[in-house]
Amino acid sequence: MGWNLVRIWTVLVYLFMFLPVAVVVLLSFNASQFGSFPMTGFSFRWFVELAQNEAILRAFRTSIVLGLLTAMISTTLGVLASLALVRYRVPGSNLISTLLIAPILVPEVVLAVALLLFLNFLQINKSFTLLLLGHVIFTLPFVILVVQARLVSIKRDVEEAAMSLGASPRQTFFQITLPLMLPAVLAGALFAFTISFDDITGTLFWKPGGVETVPTQIFAMLRNSISPEINALGTVMIVMTVGLPLLGLAIARQVAKKSGG
Protein backbone atom coordinates (compact mmCIF):
# COMPACT_ATOMS: atom_id res chain seq x y z
CA MET A 1 0.00 0.00 0.00
CA GLY A 2 2.65 2.46 1.10
CA TRP A 3 4.87 1.53 -1.82
CA ASN A 4 2.06 2.02 -4.28
CA LEU A 5 1.56 5.55 -3.00
CA VAL A 6 5.24 6.23 -3.51
CA ARG A 7 5.00 4.84 -7.03
CA ILE A 8 2.01 6.95 -7.92
CA TRP A 9 3.61 10.03 -6.45
CA THR A 10 6.81 9.39 -8.42
CA VAL A 11 4.87 9.02 -11.65
CA LEU A 12 3.01 12.27 -10.93
CA VAL A 13 6.26 14.13 -10.32
CA TYR A 14 7.70 12.87 -13.60
CA LEU A 15 4.50 13.77 -15.43
CA PHE A 16 4.64 17.26 -14.00
CA MET A 17 8.24 17.61 -15.17
CA PHE A 18 8.05 16.09 -18.60
CA LEU A 19 4.43 16.34 -19.76
CA PRO A 20 4.80 19.95 -20.97
CA VAL A 21 7.88 18.94 -22.95
CA ALA A 22 6.06 15.97 -24.42
CA VAL A 23 3.10 18.17 -25.33
CA VAL A 24 5.35 20.60 -27.20
CA VAL A 25 6.95 17.76 -29.14
CA LEU A 26 3.57 16.20 -29.87
CA LEU A 27 2.00 19.47 -31.01
CA SER A 28 4.91 20.24 -33.30
CA PHE A 29 3.62 17.44 -35.52
CA ASN A 30 0.04 18.79 -35.44
CA ALA A 31 -1.42 19.59 -38.84
CA SER A 32 -3.79 22.20 -37.38
CA GLN A 33 -3.42 25.97 -37.83
CA PHE A 34 -3.33 26.47 -34.10
CA GLY A 35 -0.58 25.41 -31.79
CA SER A 36 -2.92 23.66 -29.38
CA PHE A 37 -5.20 20.65 -28.98
CA PRO A 38 -7.14 19.03 -30.51
CA MET A 39 -4.72 17.54 -33.03
CA THR A 40 -6.12 17.33 -36.50
CA GLY A 41 -3.48 15.16 -38.12
CA PHE A 42 0.22 14.31 -38.36
CA SER A 43 2.38 16.65 -40.40
CA PHE A 44 5.92 17.97 -40.84
CA ARG A 45 4.39 21.22 -42.06
CA TRP A 46 5.69 23.35 -39.21
CA PHE A 47 9.20 22.04 -39.55
CA VAL A 48 9.14 22.92 -43.23
CA GLU A 49 7.90 26.40 -42.42
CA LEU A 50 10.55 26.69 -39.80
CA ALA A 51 13.20 25.84 -42.37
CA GLN A 52 11.87 28.60 -44.58
CA ASN A 53 11.66 31.27 -41.89
CA GLU A 54 14.62 33.55 -42.55
CA ALA A 55 14.61 35.12 -39.06
CA ILE A 56 14.69 31.75 -37.35
CA LEU A 57 17.41 30.42 -39.62
CA ARG A 58 19.49 33.49 -38.89
CA ALA A 59 18.93 33.00 -35.16
CA PHE A 60 19.94 29.38 -35.53
CA ARG A 61 23.16 30.27 -37.29
CA THR A 62 23.94 32.89 -34.66
CA SER A 63 23.29 30.42 -31.84
CA ILE A 64 25.46 27.74 -33.38
CA VAL A 65 28.36 30.07 -34.13
CA LEU A 66 28.05 31.59 -30.66
CA GLY A 67 27.87 28.14 -29.05
CA LEU A 68 30.86 26.77 -30.95
CA LEU A 69 33.02 29.81 -30.25
CA THR A 70 31.99 29.78 -26.59
CA ALA A 71 32.83 26.08 -26.35
CA MET A 72 36.23 26.56 -27.97
CA ILE A 73 37.28 29.54 -25.89
CA SER A 74 35.84 28.23 -22.62
CA THR A 75 37.43 24.83 -23.04
CA THR A 76 40.85 26.23 -23.89
CA LEU A 77 40.77 28.64 -20.96
CA GLY A 78 39.26 26.01 -18.68
CA VAL A 79 41.94 23.44 -19.46
CA LEU A 80 44.72 25.97 -18.94
CA ALA A 81 43.19 27.23 -15.67
CA SER A 82 42.70 23.68 -14.39
CA LEU A 83 46.29 22.77 -15.22
CA ALA A 84 47.56 25.83 -13.39
CA LEU A 85 45.37 25.20 -10.35
CA VAL A 86 45.95 21.46 -10.07
CA ARG A 87 49.52 20.98 -11.29
CA TYR A 88 51.33 24.11 -10.20
CA ARG A 89 51.53 25.83 -6.87
CA VAL A 90 49.94 29.15 -7.81
CA PRO A 91 49.87 31.77 -5.05
CA GLY A 92 46.27 32.38 -3.99
CA SER A 93 45.04 29.40 -5.98
CA ASN A 94 42.06 28.93 -3.63
CA LEU A 95 40.91 32.48 -4.22
CA ILE A 96 41.40 32.18 -7.98
CA SER A 97 39.49 28.92 -8.01
CA THR A 98 36.59 30.47 -6.08
CA LEU A 99 36.51 33.50 -8.38
CA LEU A 100 36.46 31.29 -11.47
CA ILE A 101 33.59 29.21 -10.10
CA ALA A 102 31.69 32.25 -8.78
CA PRO A 103 29.63 32.92 -11.95
CA ILE A 104 27.68 29.73 -11.17
CA LEU A 105 26.82 31.02 -7.72
CA VAL A 106 25.87 34.58 -8.68
CA PRO A 107 22.33 34.83 -10.07
CA GLU A 108 22.54 35.21 -13.82
CA VAL A 109 20.49 38.40 -13.87
CA VAL A 110 22.92 40.03 -11.49
CA LEU A 111 25.85 38.94 -13.60
CA ALA A 112 24.11 40.12 -16.77
CA VAL A 113 23.28 43.56 -15.37
CA ALA A 114 26.72 43.90 -13.82
CA LEU A 115 28.52 43.22 -17.09
CA LEU A 116 26.17 45.56 -18.95
CA LEU A 117 26.70 48.42 -16.48
CA PHE A 118 30.42 47.82 -16.56
CA LEU A 119 30.46 48.07 -20.35
CA ASN A 120 28.34 51.19 -20.12
CA PHE A 121 30.78 52.68 -17.67
CA LEU A 122 33.63 51.94 -20.08
CA GLN A 123 31.48 53.38 -22.87
CA ILE A 124 31.81 50.24 -24.94
CA ASN A 125 28.93 49.44 -27.24
CA LYS A 126 27.23 46.08 -27.23
CA SER A 127 28.54 43.74 -29.88
CA PHE A 128 28.69 40.08 -30.80
CA THR A 129 32.18 39.86 -29.26
CA LEU A 130 30.85 41.11 -25.95
CA LEU A 131 27.96 38.64 -26.09
CA LEU A 132 30.53 35.91 -26.66
CA LEU A 133 32.57 37.23 -23.75
CA GLY A 134 29.54 37.02 -21.47
CA HIS A 135 28.84 33.44 -22.52
CA VAL A 136 32.46 32.46 -21.90
CA ILE A 137 32.31 33.94 -18.40
CA PHE A 138 29.46 31.77 -17.28
CA THR A 139 30.29 28.57 -19.12
CA LEU A 140 33.90 28.60 -17.91
CA PRO A 141 33.08 27.35 -14.36
CA PHE A 142 31.43 24.21 -15.75
CA VAL A 143 34.44 23.40 -17.90
CA ILE A 144 36.81 24.01 -15.00
CA LEU A 145 34.81 21.83 -12.62
CA VAL A 146 34.70 18.91 -15.04
CA VAL A 147 38.32 19.15 -16.20
CA GLN A 148 39.72 19.72 -12.71
CA ALA A 149 37.98 16.63 -11.37
CA ARG A 150 39.55 14.53 -14.11
CA LEU A 151 42.98 16.10 -13.79
CA VAL A 152 43.10 15.35 -10.06
CA SER A 153 42.61 11.67 -10.86
CA ILE A 154 45.52 11.57 -13.34
CA LYS A 155 48.52 10.61 -11.26
CA ARG A 156 51.54 12.87 -11.35
CA ASP A 157 53.67 9.71 -11.52
CA VAL A 158 52.56 9.03 -15.08
CA GLU A 159 53.74 12.44 -16.21
CA GLU A 160 56.97 12.08 -14.25
CA ALA A 161 57.56 8.71 -15.90
CA ALA A 162 57.12 10.29 -19.33
CA MET A 163 59.59 13.06 -18.50
CA SER A 164 62.13 10.59 -17.11
CA LEU A 165 61.95 8.79 -20.46
CA GLY A 166 62.97 11.95 -22.28
CA ALA A 167 59.72 13.78 -23.07
CA SER A 168 59.85 17.52 -22.44
CA PRO A 169 57.04 19.03 -20.33
CA ARG A 170 55.26 20.10 -23.54
CA GLN A 171 55.60 16.68 -25.15
CA THR A 172 54.42 15.11 -21.91
CA PHE A 173 51.30 17.27 -21.98
CA PHE A 174 50.36 16.37 -25.55
CA GLN A 175 51.40 12.71 -25.35
CA ILE A 176 50.14 11.82 -21.89
CA THR A 177 48.11 14.41 -19.99
CA LEU A 178 45.85 15.64 -22.79
CA PRO A 179 44.86 12.18 -24.09
CA LEU A 180 44.09 11.09 -20.54
CA MET A 181 41.91 14.11 -19.81
CA LEU A 182 40.25 14.11 -23.25
CA PRO A 183 36.90 12.71 -22.06
CA ALA A 184 36.60 15.56 -19.56
CA VAL A 185 37.68 18.12 -22.15
CA LEU A 186 35.01 16.90 -24.58
CA ALA A 187 32.40 16.86 -21.82
CA GLY A 188 33.38 20.40 -20.83
CA ALA A 189 33.14 21.64 -24.42
CA LEU A 190 29.74 20.05 -24.76
CA PHE A 191 28.54 21.62 -21.52
CA ALA A 192 29.73 25.00 -22.71
CA PHE A 193 28.01 24.61 -26.07
CA THR A 194 24.69 23.47 -24.62
CA ILE A 195 24.61 26.11 -21.92
CA SER A 196 25.42 28.83 -24.43
CA PHE A 197 22.85 27.49 -26.89
CA ASP A 198 20.19 27.43 -24.17
CA ASP A 199 20.88 30.73 -22.52
CA ILE A 200 18.35 33.52 -22.58
CA THR A 201 18.77 35.73 -19.52
CA GLY A 202 22.28 36.94 -20.16
CA THR A 203 21.78 36.98 -23.90
CA LEU A 204 18.76 39.32 -23.62
CA PHE A 205 20.91 41.83 -21.76
CA TRP A 206 24.05 41.53 -23.83
CA LYS A 207 22.93 41.01 -27.42
CA PRO A 208 23.39 43.98 -29.73
CA GLY A 209 20.36 45.24 -31.66
CA GLY A 210 19.33 43.04 -34.57
CA VAL A 211 21.12 39.96 -33.32
CA GLU A 212 18.86 37.15 -32.15
CA THR A 213 19.74 33.70 -30.83
CA VAL A 214 17.24 30.88 -30.95
CA PRO A 215 15.99 31.42 -27.38
CA THR A 216 15.59 35.20 -27.82
CA GLN A 217 13.91 34.58 -31.19
CA ILE A 218 11.38 32.24 -29.57
CA PHE A 219 10.87 34.79 -26.83
CA ALA A 220 10.24 37.51 -29.40
CA MET A 221 7.82 35.34 -31.37
CA LEU A 222 5.89 34.42 -28.23
CA ARG A 223 5.16 38.06 -27.57
CA ASN A 224 2.99 38.21 -30.68
CA SER A 225 1.21 34.87 -30.76
CA ILE A 226 1.69 31.23 -30.03
CA SER A 227 2.46 29.97 -33.49
CA PRO A 228 2.75 26.21 -34.08
CA GLU A 229 6.19 27.03 -35.49
CA ILE A 230 7.32 27.61 -31.94
CA ASN A 231 6.40 24.05 -31.07
CA ALA A 232 8.53 22.82 -33.95
CA LEU A 233 11.39 25.09 -32.90
CA GLY A 234 11.02 23.82 -29.34
CA THR A 235 11.32 20.25 -30.57
CA VAL A 236 14.49 21.09 -32.48
CA MET A 237 15.90 22.76 -29.36
CA ILE A 238 15.09 19.72 -27.24
CA VAL A 239 16.79 17.41 -29.71
CA MET A 240 19.87 19.64 -29.75
CA THR A 241 20.20 20.25 -26.02
CA VAL A 242 19.28 16.75 -24.87
CA GLY A 243 20.56 14.72 -27.79
CA LEU A 244 23.96 16.39 -28.09
CA PRO A 245 25.06 15.83 -24.48
CA LEU A 246 23.88 12.21 -24.64
CA LEU A 247 25.81 11.70 -27.86
CA GLY A 248 28.83 13.42 -26.36
CA LEU A 249 28.61 11.30 -23.25
CA ALA A 250 28.54 8.15 -25.36
CA ILE A 251 31.60 9.30 -27.30
CA ALA A 252 33.42 10.29 -24.13
CA ARG A 253 32.67 6.88 -22.66
CA GLN A 254 34.11 5.19 -25.74
CA VAL A 255 37.24 7.31 -25.56
CA ALA A 256 37.58 6.62 -21.85
CA LYS A 257 37.19 2.90 -22.43
CA LYS A 258 39.94 2.92 -25.02
CA SER A 259 42.28 4.91 -22.82
CA GLY A 260 41.71 2.65 -19.86
CA GLY A 261 39.46 4.95 -17.86
Place this chain on the structure above:
Amino acid sequence: MSSVTLNNIVKRFGNFTAVHQSSLEIPEGAFITLLGPSGCGKTTNLRMIAGLLDPSEGEILIGGKRVNDVPIHKRNLGLVFQNYALFPHKTVAENVAFGLKYRDVPTEEIPKRVQDALDLVQLPNVGDRYPKELSGGQQQRIALARAIVIEPDVLLLDEPLSALDANLREDMRVELKRIQERIGVTTVFVTHDQSEALAMSDQIVVMSEGRVEQVGAPEEVYNTPASEFVANFLGASNILESRCTGTGDGVAIDAPIFGQMTIPAEKAPRITGEGPAKLVVRAEKLQLSDQPAPDGSVSVPATVETVDYQGQAVRYFVRAGDTQLQAINMIDGHPFAEGAEVHLHLRPQDCAALPG
Protein backbone atom coordinates in the same frame (compact mmCIF):
# COMPACT_ATOMS: atom_id res chain seq x y z
CA MET B 1 76.19 3.50 -16.77
CA SER B 2 77.57 6.12 -14.52
CA SER B 3 78.51 6.80 -10.97
CA VAL B 4 76.32 9.05 -8.88
CA THR B 5 77.65 11.50 -6.30
CA LEU B 6 75.76 13.60 -3.78
CA ASN B 7 77.82 16.40 -2.28
CA ASN B 8 76.47 17.91 0.95
CA ILE B 9 72.91 17.82 -0.27
CA VAL B 10 70.31 19.71 1.77
CA LYS B 11 66.63 19.79 0.94
CA ARG B 12 64.23 22.10 2.74
CA PHE B 13 60.48 22.39 2.27
CA GLY B 14 59.62 25.72 3.83
CA ASN B 15 60.82 25.43 7.43
CA PHE B 16 61.05 21.68 7.31
CA THR B 17 64.39 20.12 6.44
CA ALA B 18 63.78 16.81 4.69
CA VAL B 19 67.42 16.00 4.02
CA HIS B 20 70.33 17.27 6.12
CA GLN B 21 73.79 17.58 4.60
CA SER B 22 73.98 14.19 3.05
CA SER B 23 76.85 13.01 0.92
CA LEU B 24 76.94 9.77 -0.95
CA GLU B 25 79.23 8.09 -3.44
CA ILE B 26 77.59 5.47 -5.64
CA PRO B 27 80.13 3.64 -7.78
CA GLU B 28 79.43 2.67 -11.38
CA GLY B 29 77.32 -0.47 -11.69
CA ALA B 30 76.54 -0.71 -7.98
CA PHE B 31 73.18 -1.66 -6.53
CA ILE B 32 72.62 0.62 -3.61
CA THR B 33 69.61 0.82 -1.35
CA LEU B 34 68.31 3.79 0.56
CA LEU B 35 66.62 2.21 3.56
CA GLY B 36 64.60 3.84 6.29
CA PRO B 37 61.15 4.41 7.72
CA SER B 38 58.70 6.67 5.90
CA GLY B 39 59.64 10.32 6.19
CA CYS B 40 63.36 9.61 6.56
CA GLY B 41 64.25 11.45 3.35
CA LYS B 42 65.07 8.44 1.18
CA THR B 43 62.49 9.25 -1.48
CA THR B 44 63.44 12.92 -1.37
CA ASN B 45 67.03 11.90 -2.16
CA LEU B 46 65.88 9.72 -5.03
CA ARG B 47 63.69 12.46 -6.46
CA MET B 48 66.61 14.90 -6.32
CA ILE B 49 68.81 12.44 -8.24
CA ALA B 50 65.96 12.05 -10.74
CA GLY B 51 65.60 15.80 -11.15
CA LEU B 52 62.02 15.87 -9.86
CA LEU B 53 63.15 18.02 -6.93
CA ASP B 54 65.85 20.66 -6.75
CA PRO B 55 68.27 20.42 -3.84
CA SER B 56 68.34 23.54 -1.62
CA GLU B 57 72.10 23.21 -1.22
CA GLY B 58 74.88 21.00 -2.46
CA GLU B 59 75.43 19.36 -5.79
CA ILE B 60 74.53 16.18 -7.60
CA LEU B 61 76.89 14.57 -10.09
CA ILE B 62 76.04 11.82 -12.53
CA GLY B 63 79.03 10.31 -14.31
CA GLY B 64 81.18 13.08 -12.86
CA LYS B 65 79.05 15.85 -14.38
CA ARG B 66 77.09 18.29 -12.28
CA VAL B 67 73.40 17.86 -13.11
CA ASN B 68 71.72 20.33 -10.72
CA ASP B 69 70.53 22.42 -13.65
CA VAL B 70 69.79 19.57 -16.05
CA PRO B 71 66.03 18.96 -16.28
CA ILE B 72 64.74 15.44 -15.74
CA HIS B 73 64.06 14.71 -19.42
CA LYS B 74 67.69 15.31 -20.29
CA ARG B 75 69.22 13.19 -17.52
CA ASN B 76 68.80 9.77 -19.21
CA LEU B 77 67.48 7.94 -16.18
CA GLY B 78 65.25 4.93 -15.77
CA LEU B 79 62.58 5.54 -13.16
CA VAL B 80 60.28 2.89 -11.71
CA PHE B 81 57.47 3.85 -9.34
CA GLN B 82 55.62 2.00 -6.63
CA ASN B 83 52.33 2.11 -8.54
CA TYR B 84 53.88 1.28 -11.94
CA ALA B 85 52.83 4.58 -13.62
CA LEU B 86 52.27 2.93 -16.98
CA PHE B 87 50.49 5.02 -19.62
CA PRO B 88 46.95 3.62 -19.50
CA HIS B 89 46.04 4.80 -23.01
CA LYS B 90 48.98 3.10 -24.68
CA THR B 91 49.61 -0.59 -25.32
CA VAL B 92 52.44 -2.37 -23.57
CA ALA B 93 54.63 -2.12 -26.68
CA GLU B 94 53.86 1.61 -27.01
CA ASN B 95 54.69 2.08 -23.34
CA VAL B 96 58.06 0.40 -23.72
CA ALA B 97 58.80 2.22 -26.99
CA PHE B 98 57.95 5.63 -25.49
CA GLY B 99 61.46 6.57 -24.38
CA LEU B 100 63.03 5.38 -27.64
CA LYS B 101 61.08 8.01 -29.60
CA TYR B 102 63.10 10.72 -27.89
CA ARG B 103 66.43 9.12 -28.66
CA ASP B 104 68.32 8.61 -31.87
CA VAL B 105 67.00 5.12 -32.40
CA PRO B 106 66.16 4.33 -36.04
CA THR B 107 62.42 3.66 -36.39
CA GLU B 108 62.94 0.21 -37.84
CA GLU B 109 65.05 -0.79 -34.85
CA ILE B 110 62.43 0.15 -32.24
CA PRO B 111 60.30 -3.03 -32.43
CA LYS B 112 63.37 -5.19 -31.90
CA ARG B 113 64.55 -3.15 -28.92
CA VAL B 114 61.05 -3.34 -27.42
CA GLN B 115 60.91 -7.10 -27.92
CA ASP B 116 64.36 -7.56 -26.35
CA ALA B 117 63.22 -5.61 -23.30
CA LEU B 118 60.02 -7.65 -23.02
CA ASP B 119 62.05 -10.85 -23.32
CA LEU B 120 64.36 -9.64 -20.58
CA VAL B 121 61.46 -9.20 -18.15
CA GLN B 122 60.04 -12.55 -19.31
CA LEU B 123 56.81 -11.18 -20.78
CA PRO B 124 57.48 -11.63 -24.49
CA ASN B 125 53.84 -11.94 -25.63
CA VAL B 126 51.95 -9.02 -24.07
CA GLY B 127 52.98 -6.23 -26.45
CA ASP B 128 49.48 -5.72 -27.86
CA ARG B 129 47.70 -5.57 -24.53
CA TYR B 130 46.78 -2.56 -22.46
CA PRO B 131 48.30 -2.16 -18.99
CA LYS B 132 44.99 -2.68 -17.17
CA GLU B 133 44.77 -6.15 -18.71
CA LEU B 134 47.89 -7.22 -16.82
CA SER B 135 48.37 -8.20 -13.17
CA GLY B 136 50.25 -5.95 -10.76
CA GLY B 137 53.42 -8.01 -11.02
CA GLN B 138 53.26 -8.00 -14.80
CA GLN B 139 52.67 -4.25 -14.88
CA GLN B 140 55.73 -3.70 -12.73
CA ARG B 141 57.82 -5.83 -15.10
CA ILE B 142 56.61 -3.70 -18.00
CA ALA B 143 57.49 -0.55 -16.07
CA LEU B 144 60.96 -2.01 -15.58
CA ALA B 145 61.24 -2.89 -19.27
CA ARG B 146 60.21 0.65 -20.18
CA ALA B 147 62.88 2.06 -17.88
CA ILE B 148 65.77 -0.12 -19.05
CA VAL B 149 65.04 -0.17 -22.79
CA ILE B 150 66.48 3.34 -23.07
CA GLU B 151 69.78 2.11 -21.59
CA PRO B 152 69.73 4.64 -18.76
CA ASP B 153 72.85 5.88 -17.02
CA VAL B 154 71.19 5.24 -13.68
CA LEU B 155 68.16 3.14 -12.73
CA LEU B 156 66.07 4.64 -9.93
CA LEU B 157 63.58 2.38 -8.19
CA ASP B 158 61.09 3.98 -5.79
CA GLU B 159 59.64 1.19 -3.62
CA PRO B 160 58.90 -0.84 -6.76
CA LEU B 161 57.86 -3.97 -4.88
CA SER B 162 55.69 -2.43 -2.16
CA ALA B 163 52.42 -2.66 -4.08
CA LEU B 164 52.84 -6.39 -4.78
CA ASP B 165 51.66 -9.16 -2.47
CA ALA B 166 54.16 -11.07 -0.37
CA ASN B 167 54.92 -14.12 -2.55
CA LEU B 168 55.19 -12.13 -5.73
CA ARG B 169 57.40 -9.61 -3.99
CA GLU B 170 60.02 -12.26 -3.20
CA ASP B 171 59.99 -13.56 -6.80
CA MET B 172 60.30 -10.05 -8.18
CA ARG B 173 63.16 -9.37 -5.79
CA VAL B 174 65.19 -12.19 -7.30
CA GLU B 175 64.09 -11.20 -10.81
CA LEU B 176 65.00 -7.56 -10.35
CA LYS B 177 68.43 -8.44 -9.03
CA ARG B 178 69.01 -10.84 -11.92
CA ILE B 179 68.12 -8.19 -14.49
CA GLN B 180 70.23 -5.56 -12.78
CA GLU B 181 73.27 -7.86 -12.75
CA ARG B 182 72.68 -8.80 -16.36
CA ILE B 183 72.67 -5.23 -17.66
CA GLY B 184 74.99 -3.92 -14.97
CA VAL B 185 73.30 -0.54 -14.59
CA THR B 186 74.01 1.65 -11.58
CA THR B 187 70.89 1.27 -9.46
CA VAL B 188 69.45 3.27 -6.59
CA PHE B 189 66.69 1.40 -4.81
CA VAL B 190 64.45 3.00 -2.20
CA THR B 191 62.65 0.81 0.30
CA HIS B 192 61.46 0.65 3.88
CA ASP B 193 61.69 -3.15 3.83
CA GLN B 194 64.89 -4.35 5.49
CA SER B 195 64.73 -7.83 3.98
CA GLU B 196 64.60 -6.37 0.45
CA ALA B 197 67.55 -4.17 1.29
CA LEU B 198 69.60 -7.00 2.80
CA ALA B 199 68.85 -9.41 -0.04
CA MET B 200 69.51 -7.16 -3.01
CA SER B 201 72.05 -4.49 -2.20
CA ASP B 202 75.77 -4.14 -2.66
CA GLN B 203 75.59 -1.22 -0.24
CA ILE B 204 72.85 -0.12 2.13
CA VAL B 205 72.38 3.49 3.15
CA VAL B 206 70.33 3.56 6.34
CA MET B 207 68.54 6.87 6.78
CA SER B 208 66.60 8.39 9.63
CA GLU B 209 65.01 11.82 9.94
CA GLY B 210 66.83 13.18 6.91
CA ARG B 211 70.23 11.98 8.01
CA VAL B 212 72.42 9.14 6.82
CA GLU B 213 72.91 6.83 9.80
CA GLN B 214 75.18 4.27 8.22
CA VAL B 215 76.54 3.21 4.86
CA GLY B 216 77.83 -0.30 4.41
CA ALA B 217 77.52 -3.75 2.92
CA PRO B 218 74.41 -5.64 4.12
CA GLU B 219 76.40 -7.87 6.47
CA GLU B 220 78.28 -4.96 7.92
CA VAL B 221 75.15 -2.91 8.54
CA TYR B 222 73.40 -5.89 10.02
CA ASN B 223 76.17 -7.19 12.26
CA THR B 224 77.87 -3.96 13.24
CA PRO B 225 75.19 -1.30 13.45
CA ALA B 226 76.60 2.20 13.76
CA SER B 227 73.78 3.47 15.94
CA GLU B 228 70.93 2.38 18.14
CA PHE B 229 68.53 3.35 15.33
CA VAL B 230 70.22 1.03 12.85
CA ALA B 231 70.33 -1.80 15.39
CA ASN B 232 66.60 -1.50 15.97
CA PHE B 233 65.55 -0.86 12.39
CA LEU B 234 67.33 -3.86 10.90
CA GLY B 235 65.91 -6.82 12.75
CA ALA B 236 65.09 -6.95 16.43
CA SER B 237 67.79 -6.08 18.92
CA ASN B 238 68.15 -5.86 22.67
CA ILE B 239 70.05 -2.77 23.70
CA LEU B 240 71.55 -2.83 27.18
CA GLU B 241 73.01 0.20 28.94
CA SER B 242 76.50 -1.01 29.89
CA ARG B 243 80.02 0.18 30.61
CA CYS B 244 83.20 -0.33 28.72
CA THR B 245 85.86 -1.25 31.25
CA GLY B 246 88.84 -1.51 28.97
CA THR B 247 90.05 -1.77 25.40
CA GLY B 248 93.00 -3.91 24.59
CA ASP B 249 92.66 -7.42 23.38
CA GLY B 250 89.00 -6.93 22.43
CA VAL B 251 86.58 -4.61 24.17
CA ALA B 252 85.67 -5.45 27.75
CA ILE B 253 82.04 -4.71 28.51
CA ASP B 254 80.29 -4.86 31.84
CA ALA B 255 76.66 -5.44 30.94
CA PRO B 256 73.60 -5.91 33.13
CA ILE B 257 72.31 -9.50 33.29
CA PHE B 258 75.15 -10.97 31.27
CA GLY B 259 77.94 -9.55 33.42
CA GLN B 260 81.52 -9.12 32.24
CA MET B 261 82.36 -10.13 28.70
CA THR B 262 84.92 -9.36 26.02
CA ILE B 263 83.73 -8.75 22.50
CA PRO B 264 85.96 -8.56 19.39
CA ALA B 265 87.27 -5.07 18.60
CA GLU B 266 85.80 -5.14 15.08
CA LYS B 267 82.31 -5.48 16.58
CA ALA B 268 82.79 -2.26 18.51
CA PRO B 269 84.71 0.00 16.13
CA ARG B 270 83.24 3.18 17.54
CA ILE B 271 84.31 2.58 21.14
CA THR B 272 87.50 4.43 21.89
CA GLY B 273 88.01 3.87 25.59
CA GLU B 274 86.46 3.32 28.98
CA GLY B 275 83.05 4.82 29.65
CA PRO B 276 79.36 4.25 29.16
CA ALA B 277 78.48 1.90 26.29
CA LYS B 278 75.50 0.14 24.80
CA LEU B 279 75.56 -3.58 24.27
CA VAL B 280 73.64 -4.68 21.16
CA VAL B 281 72.32 -8.22 21.33
CA ARG B 282 70.44 -9.40 18.23
CA ALA B 283 67.28 -11.30 19.09
CA GLU B 284 68.29 -14.30 16.97
CA LYS B 285 71.68 -14.54 18.69
CA LEU B 286 70.08 -15.09 22.07
CA GLN B 287 69.46 -18.84 22.41
CA LEU B 288 67.03 -20.38 24.88
CA SER B 289 67.96 -23.74 26.35
CA ASP B 290 66.95 -25.94 29.26
CA GLN B 291 70.64 -26.59 29.97
CA PRO B 292 73.34 -24.16 31.08
CA ALA B 293 75.84 -23.50 28.31
CA PRO B 294 78.63 -26.06 28.26
CA ASP B 295 81.37 -24.01 26.61
CA GLY B 296 82.62 -20.45 26.88
CA SER B 297 79.20 -18.90 26.20
CA VAL B 298 77.60 -16.60 28.68
CA SER B 299 74.64 -18.31 30.30
CA VAL B 300 72.02 -16.72 32.54
CA PRO B 301 68.71 -18.00 33.90
CA ALA B 302 65.46 -16.42 32.70
CA THR B 303 61.70 -16.95 32.59
CA VAL B 304 59.66 -17.13 29.38
CA GLU B 305 56.91 -14.50 29.46
CA THR B 306 55.40 -14.48 25.97
CA VAL B 307 55.62 -16.94 23.09
CA ASP B 308 54.98 -15.65 19.59
CA TYR B 309 54.85 -18.73 17.35
CA GLN B 310 55.78 -18.02 13.72
CA GLY B 311 56.06 -21.47 12.15
CA GLN B 312 59.71 -22.07 11.39
CA ALA B 313 60.82 -19.72 14.14
CA VAL B 314 59.44 -18.52 17.42
CA ARG B 315 59.83 -15.18 19.10
CA TYR B 316 60.13 -15.20 22.89
CA PHE B 317 59.92 -12.39 25.35
CA VAL B 318 61.87 -13.49 28.41
CA ARG B 319 62.54 -11.87 31.74
CA ALA B 320 65.98 -12.01 33.32
CA GLY B 321 66.10 -10.14 36.61
CA ASP B 322 64.06 -6.99 35.99
CA THR B 323 64.90 -6.72 32.28
CA GLN B 324 62.76 -7.97 29.42
CA LEU B 325 64.63 -9.33 26.41
CA GLN B 326 63.48 -10.71 23.12
CA ALA B 327 64.87 -13.77 21.39
CA ILE B 328 64.08 -15.29 18.01
CA ASN B 329 64.97 -19.00 17.81
CA MET B 330 64.53 -21.58 15.08
CA ILE B 331 62.23 -24.29 16.34
CA ASP B 332 63.79 -27.64 17.06
CA GLY B 333 61.01 -29.86 18.41
CA HIS B 334 58.55 -27.99 20.60
CA PRO B 335 58.85 -24.34 21.56
CA PHE B 336 59.17 -23.47 25.23
CA ALA B 337 55.90 -22.78 27.03
CA GLU B 338 55.04 -19.53 28.75
CA GLY B 339 56.34 -19.53 32.29
CA ALA B 340 59.15 -22.01 31.55
CA GLU B 341 62.46 -21.55 33.39
CA VAL B 342 65.24 -21.44 30.80
CA HIS B 343 68.89 -20.53 30.32
CA LEU B 344 69.87 -17.77 27.90
CA HIS B 345 73.00 -18.53 25.93
CA LEU B 346 74.97 -15.78 24.29
CA ARG B 347 78.35 -15.87 22.59
CA PRO B 348 80.25 -12.62 23.19
CA GLN B 349 81.51 -12.55 19.57
CA ASP B 350 77.87 -12.28 18.40
CA CYS B 351 77.37 -9.02 20.26
CA ALA B 352 78.18 -5.52 19.13
CA ALA B 353 78.79 -2.43 21.21
CA LEU B 354 78.15 1.26 20.66
CA PRO B 355 79.41 4.23 22.63
CA GLY B 356 76.86 5.14 25.34
